[in-house]
Amino acid sequence: MTEPTPKLQRRADALLQDFPLPEPDFEALAEAIQTRVAGSVGASRDDLLDVPDLAAVPGEPSPESVRGAPPQSSFAEMARKSVQKSKSDSAEDAKELLAATAQSRRPNAAMVERVRAAGRAPASATPVPATEALIESAPRTSGVMARSSIEKTRSERGLWIGLAGGALALAAGVALLVGSADSPAPATAALLAAEKTARDQTPSAAEAQPAAERELAADSGGALSPEALAAAPVGKAPATPGKLASGGLSAARGAAALSPAPGALSANPNAVVLAEDPEQTPGDSAPAKPAPAAPADEPKLRPAQGGDDASVVTTPSAGAVSAALGSVRGGAQACLAGQTEPVTAVVTFASNGSVARVSAGGPAGACIQAALSKARIQPFARDSFSASTTIRPP
Amino acid sequence: MVNPARQHLPERTDRELVNAAREGNAEAFGLLVHRHQRRVYRLAVHLLKNGAEAEDVTQETFVRAYGALDRFDGRSEPFTWIYRICVNLSLNALRSRKTRSATSPDDPRIEGLLIDTHPSGASPARSSADRELGRALVEAIDQLSDTLRTTLVLVCMDGLSHAEAGVVLGCPEGTVAWRVHEARKKLRLMLSARGFEDDDIEGKA
Numbered sequence: 001m002t003e004p005t006p007k008l009q010r011r012a013d014a015l016l017q018d019f020p021l022p023e024p025d026f027e028a029l030a031e032a033i034q035t036r037v038a039g040s041v042g043a044s045r046d047d048l049l050d051v052p053d054l055a056a057v058p059g060e061p062s063p064e065s066v067r068g069a070p071p072q073s074s075f076a077e078m079a080r081k082s083v084q085k086s087k088s089d090s091a092e093d094a095k096e097l098l099a100a101t102a103q104s105r106r107p108n109a110a111m112v113e114r115v116r117a118a119g120r121a122p123a124s125a126t127p128v129p130a131t132e133a134l135i136e137s138a139p140r141t142s143g144v145m146a147r148s149s150i151e152k153t154r155s156e157r158g159l160w161i162g163l164a165g166g167a168l169a170l171a172a173g174v175a176l177l178v179g180s181a182d183s184p185a186p187a188t189a190a191l192l193a194a195e196k197t198a199r200d201q202t203p204s205a206a207e208a209q210p211a212a213e214r215e216l217a218a219d220s221g222g223a224l225s226p227e228a229l230a231a232a233p234v235g236k237a238p239a240t241p242g243k244l245a246s247g248g249l250s251a252a253r254g255a256a257a258l259s260p261a262p263g264a265l266s267a268n269p270n271a272v273v274l275a276e277d278p279e280q281t282p283g284d285s286a287p288a289k290p291a292p293a294a295p296a297d298e299p300k301l302r303p304a305q306g307g308d309d310a311s312v313v314t315t316p317s318a319g320a321v322s323a324a325l326g327s328v329r330g331g332a333q334a335c336l337a338g339q340t341e342p343v344t345a346v347v348t349f350a351s352n353g354s355v356a357r358v359s360a361g362g363p364a365g366a367c368i369q370a371a372l373s374k375a376r377i378q379p380f381a382r383d384s385f386s387a388s389t390t391i392r393p394p
Numbered sequence: 395m396v397n398p399a400r401q402h403l404p405e406r407t408d409r410e411l412v413n414a415a416r417e418g419n420a421e422a423f424g425l426l427v428h429r430h431q432r433r434v435y436r437l438a439v440h441l442l443k444n445g446a447e448a449e450d451v452t453q454e455t456f457v458r459a460y461g462a463l464d465r466f467d468g469r470s471e472p473f474t475w476i477y478r479i480c481v482n483l484s485l486n487a488l489r490s491r492k493t494r495s496a497t498s499p500d501d502p503r504i505e506g507l508l509i510d511t512h513p514s515g516a517s518p519a520r521s522s523a524d525r526e527l528g529r530a531l532v533e534a535i536d537q538l539s540d541t542l543r544t545t546l547v548l549v550c551m552d553g554l555s556h557a558e559a560g561v562v563l564g565c566p567e568g569t570v571a572w573r574v575h576e577a578r579k580k581l582r583l584m585l586s587a588r589g590f591e592d593d594d595i596e597g598k599a
Contacts, residue, residue: 016550020506030427033456048482051564054541063566390446
């Protein structure tokens with residue numbers, strides 16, 4: 001049964017429902033959004049529309065148990081959970097089942113026997129009540145066999161099975177003794193000869209496997225390249241590096257070298273916002289219509305300049321851009337000394353990593369432009385890349 | 395001369411605005427932004443505890459939403475779809491932080507508490523007590539796990555129904571209800587541990 005919703009202090013509840021927050025200039029924010037939207041092309045390729053990757057809270061009911069009917073502690077529910085959960089959970093469920101049974105009614109011999117037979121709990125885990133012998137001696141009307149009669153039936157069955165097994169073993173021993181004295185049967189000899197021929201003509205599977213691996217390693221220069229990894233089927237890109245399985249880390253790195261991490265946002269408090277298409281300005285852009293995700297919409301890539309292709313990323317990572325802007329943010333903030341309003345600046349990086357253009361408004365715009373122009377990031381393959389950042393007064 | 399396509403935009407539903415934006419009506423999308431940016435910003439502030447980052451996430455949320463308009467299938471309300479993007483962006487930002495500091499000095503929530511210390515008719519002592527309670531509440535919320543905090547913010551602070559929050563978070567209503575219950579229970583315990591007793595509990599007052 002669900003407990004009633006915990007009451008908070010009245011004022012705390014009121015605060016939760018209407019928390020006072022200083023609000024930014026929403027008009028300016030909307031304008032900035034419209035500006036960026038007008039300059040954006042192409043459909044979103046990231047996974048931000050997927051279900052948020054939030055870990056289940058310990059003790060949280062499973063989705064199946066809360067979907068449809070309200071959660072309740074029933075034997076059927078526990079049995080379902082024991083089937084769905086992992087092995088360790090199954091042991092917990094078995095204990096829970098037995099505990100619930102003990103609470104609701106005293107365990108009888110048949111139930112204990114069933115648990116034992118199912119192998120859900122060790123035989124010694126459930127003590128049989130001392131009064132059970134008395135109960136077993138009484139005649140049963142429910143159709144459930146008493147413990148003593150079950151054991152009697154089992155012992156008789158075991159005797160017959162043991163006798164049959166002994167007879168079979170004796171017969172097999174006699175057959176082996178007789179067979180070893182004679183030469184191999186013609187059919188067996190033919191089979192052995194055929195097997196030997198096959199072994200001589202083809203390498204075994206154990207030998208073939210390393211050969212294939214050697215060939216792959218030779219093709220990739222002794223190590224698996226990101227291209228080779230990218231060609232392999234890869235699942236959904238992980239939302240966070242911490243989520244990567246150890247075996248998939250190198251694959252993810254290879255994929256990250258080829259494309260920016262979807263949904264990545266700046267880490268530090270002065271976060272930057274990355275734009276996919278910096279070259280289009282609101283003035284020269286087409287009407288704001290989201291273009292379909294077609295290959296033709298992909299920005300053209302050009303070869304890297306003065307370096308091997310593997311070291312040049314398509315677009316700079318959010319972390320790199322954030323770090324670069326963070327290194328010059330202090331200078332930009334100094335431009336706003338004495339002011340109270342923050343300024344949003346859009347920094348456009350050229351493919352060689354230097355700042356190609358900075359747009360920042362307000363009286364300190366020129367000063368901010370000069371400060372942010374000193375930022376530098378690693379070269380990348382696209383023609384240019386822009387990021388917007390909010391500069392707040394120091 | 396008023397463009398007929400722009401007429402009656404304010405009366406249109408979110409779905410109609412999304413459809414219009416898909417067809418290239420930038421003003422329709424602008425209206426969506428105006429309708430929801432405040433709530434998206436508040437959601438981001440409570441998740442990120444930082445005003446500048448919340449502004450950036452708000453901006454990015456709508457830009458990404460615009461880029462993904464073609465992927466909106468219409469099965470849910472557009473605002474739940476926008477919220478989901480905001481939650482994902484906020485979680486990404488939170489997880490990429492090197493340190494998960496507690497309350498930062500420029501936490502807009504603390505600033506908001508300072509602004510709201512003089513409600514009409516309240517004594518200074520009461521205002522001070524309220525401010526302390528607010529600060530304790532903020533710190534208690536920050537101690538919740540991402541899952542509980544996100545659910546609490548969506549339901550208790552932003553007023554989404556369990557069903558709507560379930561759509562945003564991709565989980566059943568029952569799970570949302572359980573998380574809200576759990577979060578409130580933890581908040582109550584943490585507030586009690588800070589000396590805020592139950593003398594003012596709703597229903598008794």
